[in-house]
Amino acid sequence: MSEERVDVTVVGAGPVGLVLAAELALSGAKVQVLERLTEPDEAVKAGAINVPTAEALDRRGLRPAAEQVQRAALGQVGSFARLVEKPDGPRFTGHFAGMVLDADLVDWSDPDLAAHTAVDGARLVPQRELEALLAEHVARLGVPVRRSVEVTSLEDTGAGVLVGTTAGPVRTAWLVGCDGGHSAVRRLAGIDFPGTAPELTGRLAVADIVDPEKLADGWAWSAAGAYRCGPQPGRVTTVEFDGGPVDRAAPVTLEEVQGSLRRVSGTDVTLTALRGTATRWTDNSRQAATYRSGRVFLAGDAAHVHPPFGGQGLNLGVGDAMNLGWKLGAVIAGWAPDGLLTTYDAERRPLGAWVLDWTRAQIGVLRGDPKSAALRTVVADLLATPDGATHAVKKISGVTQRLDLPGDHPLIGRYAPDVRLSDGSRLADHTHSGGFVLLDRTPDGAFSRLAAPWSTRVTTVPDAPATPTGLLLRPDGVVAWATDVPDPAGLAPVLHDWAGAPSPDHAPVG
Ligand SMILES: Cc1cc2nc3c(=O)[nH]c(=O)nc-3n(C[C@H](O)[C@H](O)[C@H](O)COP(=O)(O)OP(=O)(O)OC[C@H]3O[C@@H](n4cnc5c(N)ncnc54)[C@H](O)[C@@H]3O)c2cc1C
Known part of the structure; x- marks a missing residue:
């Protein structure tokens, strides 16, 4: 390994x-x-992505590739396709503890949902396909991915990190552990991982089933646990409240999946082969005590683990990465305002804690005991109402995620809505290079003039007058400033706070 x-x-x-x-x-x-x-x-892991993840792809020009994946996936998912395909486009709802939300109950005109429909065609992106798409993206950007290299030790010297690997030592200014739930980086950095212990074993496999007619279509519950068939043919999920697996590292065999499926379904269903690698998981729910220790950061499953119910983990991790990437990049480039890096933990931790609780709540209604079954009926009744279904879909899709940023405008702290411009382009089309973007809909370009001293970091996008009149997007797509009037009040301080000091070759802005 090069020591460069x-x-x-x-x-x-x-x-x-x-x-x-x-x-x-x-x-x-x-x-x-x-x-x-x-x-x-x-x-086999995540089967789809939420709105913020799909929008993150969109903002980097990857939406067409994701749409291609969805088109191919829709062709394979049978009944699920009928569930999501509506006359005016696909509609994703998701599920809560296996209770699939009815798209016909959801109020799709809800402002939060209606503001984020541009990526509806790019949501059914399974994890493997997503990783392939991202690997190509990373390769185009010239990033080396060194495989067969395991990190085994680290020493934070204060000026950098010395990393021990199976391929030799590495010197790096910063280290980020994106190494999953069993993160070696988290352990080596001495970061605690408090939370709640597992009480179940879940299994996910795609299998050849001799007699699928013995199984229910969709989710089914019993005193022994729960299972689900679909959405793709042969895809089977089982959940058993058995205290968690004895050996998590052992490969998941055909016999194990069949045994579990027989127990939870109460049938003698027969599986003849597994297609791909089956996975075993638990409801172990933990969050790192800190997402940063000196020059070491954690992101994704390394920072938080929880059961995969409702499809949140991958999306939570992608949000971490989008949040940390530009901030660490700003520090390295030398223009980061004071305290920028501390906002990573502050902004991402509350969302991680919410996801842990959202998934814990689902375990509460999934258990096979009579009290949990009764609670499940109550929750099912609520989710079968228009308000209940709309609320749950908004939560699951991620469209209501909001950071606690200063400012009164309702868009501040939210992911940018889909904005169509008078020249036919979309605001997201102007975000591919990863910097700040300022939408300027003043008649005289007042916002653009004010932001000119930040032009190396802020791309201004002029547009015909409309509402919102101005939006400043951070590189991660979060709205840092917004206004509905052609008045730049508050814009200069926000630029200082997020985009750092203006270039010295520009006259100071009043
Ligand atoms: C059955 C199942 C279903 C799921 N369904 C969904 C879903 O529907 N929606 C959703 O959002 N999420 C879902 N998830 C969760 C999702 O898969 C994870 O949250 C996601 O994979 C986390 O990504 P990551 O990059 O943080 O970690 P990982 O995907 O775990 O990647 C970590 C990488 O680090 C490598 N690594 C580990 N240690 C080292 C080391 N010491 N040195 C070098 N490399 C190392 C690993 O080999 C691995 O490639 C599901 C998970 C499971 C198990």
Whole structure:
């Protein structure tokens, strides 16, 4: 291994490590990814992505590739396709503890939902396809992904990090552990991982089933646990409240999946083969005590683990990576305002805590005991109302995520809505290079003039007068400033706070 010094070493080429590496490369940092696996992981995991993840792809020009994946996936999912395909486009709802939300009950005109429909065609992106798409993105950006390299030790010297690997030592200014739930980086950095212990074993496999007619279509519950068939043919999920697996590292065999499916379904269903690598998981729910220790950061499953119910984990991690990437890049480039890096933990931790609780709540209604079953009926009744379904879909899709940023405008702290411009382009089309973007709809370009001293970091996008009149997007797509009037009040301080000091060759702005 070359001992050439790099700015950032990302440990783990899962979806989170790849997104982070790409964001750092876009910011100009010299970054490398170390991955212990020789080939990408073939295990069956996430089946789809939420709105913020799809929008993150959109903002980097990857929406067409994601749409292509969805088109191919829709062709394979049978009844699920009928569920999401509506006359005016696909509609994703998701589920809460296996209770699939009825798209016909959801109020799709709700302002939060209606503001984020541009990526509806790019949501059914399974994790393996997402990782392949991201690997190509990272390769185009020239980031080396060094496979068969396992991180085994680290020493934070204060000026950098000395990393021990199975391929020799690495010197790096910063280290980010995107190395999954069993994170070696988290352990080596001495970061605590408090939370709640597992009480169940879940299994996910795609299998050849001799007699699928013996199984229910969709989710089904029993005193022994729960199971689900679909949405793809042969895809089987089982949940058993058995205290968690004895040996999590053992490969998941055909016999194990069949035994579990027989127990939870109460049938003698027969499986003849597994297609791809089956996975075993638990409801172990933990969050790192800190997302940063000196020059070491954590992102993705390394920072938080929870059961995969309702499809949140991958999306939470991609959000971490989008948030950290530009901030660390700004520090490396030398223009970061004071305290920018501390906002990573402050902004991402509350969302991580919410996801842990959202998934814990689902375990509460999934248990086979009579009290949990009664609670499930109550929750099911609520989710079968228009308000209940709309609320749950907004939460699951991520459209209501909001950071606690200063400012009164309702868009501040939210991911940018889909904005169509008078020239036919979309605001997201102007975000591919990863910097700040300022939408200026003043008749005289007042916002653009004010932001000119930040022109190396802020791209201004002029547009015909409309509402909102101005939006400042951070590189991660979060709205840092917004206004509905042609008055730049508050814009200069916000630019200082997020985009740092203006270029010295510009006259100071009053
Ligand atoms: C059955 C199942 C279903 C799921 N369904 C969903 C879903 O529907 N929606 C959703 O959002 N999420 C879902 N998830 C969760 C999602 O898969 C994870 O949250 C996601 O993979 C986390 O990505 P990551 O990049 O943080 O970690 P990982 O994907 O775990 O990647 C970590 C990488 O680090 C590497 N690594 C580990 N240690 C080292 C080391 N010491 N040195 C070098 N490399 C190392 C690993 O080999 C791996 O490639 C599901 C998970 C499971 C198991």
